[in-house]
Amino acid sequence: MIKMVVKFVVMMIVFAQILAPIAEAALGKAVYYDPPYTRSACYGTQRETMVVGVKNNLWRNGQACGRRYRVRCIGATYNFPGACTGRTVDVKVVDFCREPCNGDLNLSRDAFRVIANIDAGNIRVVYTPI
Numbered sequence: 001m002i003k004m005v006v007k008f009v010v011m012m013i014v015f016a017q018i019l020a021p022i023a024e025a026a027l028g029k030a031v032y033y034d035p036p037y038t039r040s041a042c043y044g045t046q047r048e049t050m051v052v053g054v055k056n057n058l059w060r061n062g063q064a065c066g067r068r069y070r071v072r073c074i075g076a077t078y079n080f081p082g083a084c085t086g087r088t089v090d091v092k093v094v095d096f097c098r099e100p101c102n103g104d105l106n107l108s109r110d111a112f113r114v115i116a117n118i119d120a121g122n123i124r125v126v127y128t129p130i
Contacts, residue, residue: 025128028104029077031121032112040094042066050114053095053106064093071105071127073115083120090130 033053038045040053042065052071054064070090076083089111097106102122109118116123 025126026104027074027124027126029102030071030073030105030107030112030116030123030125030127031101031103032107032109032118034109037094037108041096042094046094048092048094049108049110050089050091051094051108052091052111053097053101054093055097055101055104055106056099058093058104059096062096067093068130069093069105069127070130071107071111071115071125073123074126075124076120077122077124078120080117080120083116083123085115085117087114089114 035049037049037051038047040046040051042062052069058064068090070088072088073084089107091105091107091111095106097103105125105127112118112123115125
């Protein structure tokens with residue numbers, strides 16, 4: 001009986017570790033901005049290209065600086081067949097997307113291109129802190 005309880009507890013811990021990132025996932029919209037990506041609210045001049053600016057709800061007065069997200073396209077916001085590539089991209093928060101910001105995430109064009117067709121312009125995404 002004790003072996004079964006221990007086995008059950010171990011299985012529950014493993015499932016919790018697997019499902020924890022899924023529980024943190026959020027749905028939103030993403031747009032992109034063109035290079036150069038050198039001026040940012042977090043770091044001023046920086047050289048990274050897989051970056052993102054976030055809306056006020058994620059920005060939290062700059063606390064988002066340096067946070068990383070894994071982003072995946074789940075469809076076009078508007079009618080655009082084949083918008084998503086099926087890939088994910090990992091990005092770092094380096095900027096604030098001031099209103100009117102058309103997405104929750106304002107991805108660098110380089111990052112957007114990994115997950116979606118640039119011509120789609122505005123996409124629905126799922127993003128998870130990493």
